Amino acid sequence: MIKLSVVIITFNEEQNIKRCLESVKEVADEIVVLDSFSTDNTEAICKNYGVKFFTHTFDGHIQQKNRAITYASSPYILSVDADEALSEELKRSILQKKKNWDADGYTLNRLTNYCGKWIHHCGWYPDRKLRLFDSRKGKWAGLNPHDKYFMDKGAVVKHLKGDLLHYSYYTVEQHHQQTEKFSTIAAKSLFDKGKKTSFLNIWFSPLIRFIRDYFFNLGFLDGKTGLTICLISAGGTKKKYQKLKKLKKQDRR
Numbered sequence: 001m002i003k004l005s006v007v008i009i010t011f012n013e014e015q016n017i018k019r020c021l022e023s024v025k026e027v028a029d030e031i032v033v034l035d036s037f038s039t040d041n042t043e044a045i046c047k048n049y050g051v052k053f054f055t056h057t058f059d060g061h062i063q064q065k066n067r068a069i070t071y072a073s074s075p076y077i078l079s080v081d082a083d084e085a086l087s088e089e090l091k092r093s094i095l096q097k098k099k100n101w102d103a104d105g106y107t108l109n110r111l112t113n114y115c116g117k118w119i120h121h122c123g124w125y126p127d128r129k130l131r132l133f134d135s136r137k138g139k140w141a142g143l144n145p146h147d148k149y150f151m152d153k154g155a156v157v158k159h160l161k162g163d164l165l166h167y168s169y170y171t172v173e174q175h176h177q178q179t180e181k182f183s184t185i186a187a188k189s190l191f192d193k194g195k196k197t198s199f200l201n202i203w204f205s206p207l208i209r210f211i212r213d214y215f216f217n218l219g220f221l222d223g224k225t226g227l228t229i230c231l232i233s234a235g236g237t238k239k240k241y242q243k244l245k246k247l248k249k250q251d252r253r
Helices: 017-024 042-048 061-069 088-099 172-192 199-216 219-252
Strands: 005-010 030-035 052-055 076-079 084-086 105-114 117-119 129-134 138-143 146-151 157-169
Touching: 005 017, 005 061, 017 042, 017 084, 030 042, 030 061, 042 052, 061 076, 061 138, 061 146, 084 088, 088 105, 088 157, 117 219, 129 146, 129 157, 138 172, 157 172, 172 219, 199 219
Parallel strands: 005 030, 005 076, 030 052, 105 157
Antiparallel strands: 076 129, 084 157, 105 117, 105 129, 138 146
16 A cells, blocks of 8 residues: 655645645545745644644745645655545545555546535536646646646546545635735736737637636536626636736836
8 A cells, every 4th residue: 555645735724724634634644734934823733633844935836836745755645735625535536546556646526615605617617636646757837826737748647536625715805815816926927938918818818718617617507606706717817917918018118
């Protein structure tokens, strides 16, 4: 049976971290937490669970998640966010794979809870993520803040049964705040890569995003909550390109 290291990055997660730790303790041989100098009770809660607790200044989701893996004693990693938890079915699937590890990485479905409602549409489900992997066979990459784990060429990837439960936002205001924050990070990432924006990006990309999520991804089946999610998501797309345009203007000066 393989030894499994559960790796989590945190910053001021006292509202979520206990639920996360409770859900992974059954499958973990060790739990590694890399914290960005939280000012709440995150550290105290983690240490009550006997985790290996480390701190490092946050310099990007991708950078922090790759760094966190280096603190793990096993190359076999389950990466979860502090606002996530394992469903009972997913726990069983992971325990089975610990006994019979037959791939380089495993994807799983993520199911999001939004203000107390589970969201099954809007492009938010099944939201397949690669979170269980042999860290010698890949790395975190992508474009901040939307990190993604990429396996090396030729790696074997299989899918697990069960859901990763994502407790995203407790209020609509939190969603607005996160959208503001993430659109800033995304704009900076695009700017650093030399990307450009245009009138079409700013005005048509949000419209296309809304049509895709609300109609093609059946967001309307999630009722009023689905409409709220799709509108905020489209607004976030617009903010991202507006902020990129502003960065470009500042750079020309």
